[in-house]
Amino acid sequence: MRMAELSRESGVTVATIKYYQREGLLPPGELTSPNQARYDASHVRRLKLVRALLDVGGLSIASVREVLAAIEDSAASTHDVLGLAQHGLPIARLEVSEQDRAWAMEQFEALAGRRGWQVYEDWPVTESLINVMCALREVGHEWVLGSLNEYAQAADLVAEADIDAVARLGQTEAIVEGAIVGTVLGDALFAALRRLAHAEVSRKRFG
Secondary structure, rough: OOOOHHHHOOOOOHHHHHHHHHHOEEEEEEEEEOOEEEOOHHHHHHHHHHHHHHHHHOOHHHHHHHHHHHHHHHOOHHHHHHHHHHHHHOOOOOOOOHHHHHHHHHHHHHHHHHHOOOOOOOOOHHHHHHHHHHHHOOOOOHHHHHHHHHHHHHHHHHHHHHHHHHHHHOOOHHHHHHHHHHHHHHHHHHHHHHHHHHHHHHHHHHH
């Protein structure tokens, strides 16, 4: 297919496709003449992945490059690639004291021990969790953390469903795209379901 057809197939404008090529996010097509190139389905898949990472995931251009490089690295596992993509997602950032951080990390490590999770202290998402825990404590609602194990149990179930679903997509690019879209929009989906469930449980208990 030509550039115009690639644009129609992917839903990405020609100008944006050329920008992605300049930034090294999309490989060049096969040259058929000095000014013409041919593209195929792999370019459509790559464009969809790039749009998911940039537009839905909010990753930076540099982070997208890292994810794409990992996809093309035969030594990188799907787990490694998903980790890179997840690390690029925006997270909650709050200023917390070292004392509060140490307290929250102790709570998290205890939780991780009960759940059989590995602890990665340098992960952005770990830092985000620690910050949220500290914020709850600061505003006087530490009681929420009394249900932390139940939240983690629910998260395990959701994560199993997420990974089972994206694993069926087959190709690494499709898995990463599905994981990013599923995480960002899935968070919103789960938040809505949680609030609907709140209404139902409240009706049965207090209504």
